[in-house]
Amino acid sequence: DTAVSQTPKYLVTQMGNDKSIKCEQNLGHDTMYWYKQDSKKFLKIMFSYNNKELIINETVPNRFSPKSPDKAHLNLHINSLELGDSAVYFCASSQDFGGGLIQFFGPGTRLTVL
Amino acid sequence: GENVEQHPSTLSVQEGDSAVIKCTYSDSASNYFPWYKQELGKGPQLIIDIRSNVGEKKDQRIAVTLNKTAKHFSLHITETQPEDSAVYFCAASDSNYQLIWGAGTKLIIKP
Numbered sequence: 001d002t003a004v005s006q007t008p009k010y011l012v013t014q015m016g017n018d019k020s021i022k023c024e025q026n027l028g029h030d031t032m033y034w035y036k037q038d039s040k041k042f043l044k045i046m047f048s049y050n051n052k053e054l055i056i057n058e059t060v061p062n063r064f065s066p067k068s069p070d071k072a073h074l075n076l077h078i079n080s081l082e083l084g085d086s087a088v089y090f091c092a093s094s095q096d097f098g099g100g101l102i103q104f105f106g107p108g109t110r111l112t113v114l
Numbered sequence: 115g116e117n118v119e120q121h122p123s124t125l126s127v128q129e130g131d132s133a134v135i136k137c138t139y140s141d142s143a144s145n146y147f148p149w150y151k152q153e154l155g156k157g158p159q160l161i162i163d164i165r166s167n168v169g170e171k172k173d174q175r176i177a178v179t180l181n182k183t184a185k186h187f188s189l190h191i192t193e194t195q196p197e198d199s200a201v202y203f204c205a206a207s208d209s210n211y212q213l214i215w216g217a218g219t220k221l222i223i224k225p
Contacts, residue, residue, distance in 0.1 A: 004157075012221065018200050041218045043158070048212065055212070090157050102148070105157030 003027050004106040006091050012112045013081055021076045021109045029104075031097045032074035034066060035090040037108070043090075049074055050097050063090030078111075086113045116141040116208035120216030128224050133194055135219045137204035138186040147187045148209040149178060152218075153200045161202075162189070191221075199223045 004025045013019055025032065031050040037043050047054040047066045055068070063079045078085060088108045094101040115200040117140040127133045139147075145166040150158035164171045164178045165186065171178050175194075187206075191198055204216040 005142075041152075041220070043215045043218070044205060045212065055210075092157070097211070102160050102163070105159065106201075108157050 004091055004093055004104050006089075006106040006109050008109060009107065010110050010112075012114065014114055015081055015083060017081050018077070018079045018083060019093075019111070020078070021089055021111070023074050023076070023106060024072055025091075025093040025104070025106075026072065027093055027095075027104060029093040029095050030071065031094045031101075033092040033094075033103065034074065034076050035092065035105075037088045037090060039087070046076075047074075048097065053097065074092055081113045083113050088094070116144060116206055118204060118214045118216045120219055122202050122219060123217065124220045124222070126222040126224060127194055129194055131165075131194055131200070132225040133189075133191045133221055135189045135194075135202055135204070136186060136223070137168050137188070137206075138184075139206040139214075140185065141206070141208050143209045144186065144206040147178070147180060148205050148213070149176075149189045150203045150205070151200045152203065155195050163193060194221075194223050196223050196225065203224055 007022045034046040046060045065077045067075045088110050090108050091106040092103040096101045122139045135166050148163035151161045152158040162178050164180050175192045177190045201218045201220050203218050204215045
């Protein structure tokens with residue numbers, strides 16, 4: 001069974017569109033994350049979220065928003081897509097909120113904006 | 115805030131030789147230092163971690179060393195094999211308990 005899953009694996013869309021990426025974890029974890037990985041492989045944290053707190057990286061444009069229908073899901077909504085949004089997006093989860101905990105990553109969603 | 119620097123960005127070693135990747139951090143309050151391996155087309159996966167109360171940890175061919183005084187930590191892979199080829203990331207927890215990531219090292223194992 002996949003611990004952290006994401007859909008879709010590939011997403012190709014036009015500039016200006018709105019899209020969503022879904023993430024689900026079956027580990028019973030309380031905290032989930034979204035990361036952006038650019039073409040140079042640099043990993044950038046976008047959001048950290050549990051049922052108590054949302055931490056937003058201040059450099060993330062407000063076109064990006066996380067939505068959590070329940071503890072096992074954290075979806076990423078992106079409005080008005082731009083060329084620079086092209087990247088691989090990773091969802092991750094950890095048992096609780098804290099830097100000393102193992103993060104489990106999903107397989108990634110490659111977003112291409114044309 | 116915390117800053118993590120990772121070197122080298124690319125490392126090519128002969129199969130069977132050892133590989134060493136180094137990271138430095140800036141926040142002396144950091145107390146957790148994991149290493150993740152990312153294979154092609156996959157998400158990063160934890161391979162080893164170390165906490166600030168120990169100086170070294172080993173797991174088969176992989177070891178991590180930590181020098182708190184100098185604020186640096188290193189990943190050592192011995193007897194490298196083709197399946198070790200991947201991108202490796204170091205990270206450090208900052209004072210807000212967030213993980214701050216290094217820029218990654220692409221490790222190439224030459225047959």
